[in-house]
Ligand code: SAM
Ligand code: SF4
């Protein structure tokens with residue numbers, strides 16, 4: 001079942017899952033030493049790895065994709081579910097052999113698992129030399145020097161103001177067309193199941209000028225899509241003291257959209273309690289703000305939502321879905337769902353199924369509840385839904401969502417969409433792959449037409465195959 005969950009999610013958006021990646025070597029000869037990094041977890045972590053790469057470049061470390069040639073191996077880790085941590089531990093044991101063969105090799109643990117386990121990690125995992133939390137990446141150079149001298153390096157201090165605003169991320173594994181831009185860090189919501197407030201600290205918004213500058217630079221380098229990242233983007237809030245202006249998320253979205261009409265803007269994640277009409281109207285006003293909202297519901301039952309501390313009810317959520325469709329009838333909506341949260345009954349599970357039916361999500365990321373140490377739920381409630389029940393409920397949800405995903409993709413057959421070409425399709429160099437504004441992948445033949453990645457084309461959809469649309473270029 002867990003595989004099913006992952007498979008479905010992976011097809012739709014690899015970045016949201018614990019998918020490891022290694023960066024391209026940027027310029028092998030320019031650097032004396034090499035680092036290899038794998039990232040797990042959410043897009044924020046992938047984005048952080050690009051900040052880490054920038055800090056390491058300045059220290060004379062170039063990136064490599066070949067783990068055997070690295071002087072420094074880094075795992076940027078995730079703690080969101082037990083399984084995410086188990087994956088990282090398994091990976092660490094695989095590095096053990098390399099470490100035994102080469103005493104000078106350093107292995108570092110970054111990210112949320114580092115933050116959660118702190119120096120305990122050094123005791124548990126004797127082969128880890130560095131443990132660095134998400135707000136402490138600036139201290140990496142010092143910690144590496146200490147570790148090279150034989151001392152273990154730990155910095156897991158969380159900050160109230162660190163946003164890495166001044167660091168230009170080094171794009172890793174980039175297609176040169178789409179990029180993540182982090183707009184805030186941390187989370188002030190206390191969803192009772194969630195470890196993120198503990199691993200990422202207090203919410204803080206990044207200087208809007210630095211965000212716009214990064215987006216403009218990306219556009220000038222040829223990028224044509226930015227995804228603005230935060231755990232709860234709708235609570236973005238930054239005061240421009242010079243102009244005496246309050247920049248809300250809606251205002252920021254507009255400013256980024258105005259960088260160029262050719263730059264697509266996406267964002268993730270929206271909390272249903274915080275997304276405003278102003279954001280929806282801003283999206284509707286700008287063609288280049290993609291018509292797609294990730295609006296995690298978590299559960300369709302009000303009592304469970306209360307226990308989860310989501311601060312909205314089933315009815316409030318449904319009204320938000322209605323409002324989105326009213327303002328942007330063509331807007332895609334996706335969700336996150338958790339099954340088997342503490343005390344969830346069969347009837348309450350049925351409410352989650354029925355809210356999926358009501359919302360008709362294009363896709364959902366579905367999980368069974370995994371108790372996390374230190375969270376409100378772990379301290380307050382008993383994790384009393386048996387694993388087989390959690391998994392059976394997950395299976396039911398996955399099946400239902402699959403039906404709505406198929407319907408959503410089928411509905412697009414016969415329609416024509418503006419597609420941003422992202423690169424060759426995975427299966428053939430003869431085909432392009434791109435996405436619609438609603439975030440659906442479209443594959444279509446190049447047909448010797450002189451288009452390039454980064455250009456927009458009108459594509460008529462002829463067929464839907466699960467998570468992909470197949471189409472053909474039509475006259476613009
Ligand atoms: N900030 C975003 C939000 O509010 O939706 C994303 C949070 S988290 C990175 C992504 C998803 O993981 C959550 O929306 C939730 O569905 C799931 N999740 C978080 N904690 C979980 C847990 N303890 N067990 C199972 N799934 C969990
Ligand atoms: Fe976790 Fe809730 Fe914050 Fe999302 S909004 S990161 S689920 S605490």
Ligand code: F3S
Nearest residue numbers: 041042078079080112
């Ligand atoms: Fe995981 Fe941390 Fe993201 S726990 S989901 S990497 S914020």
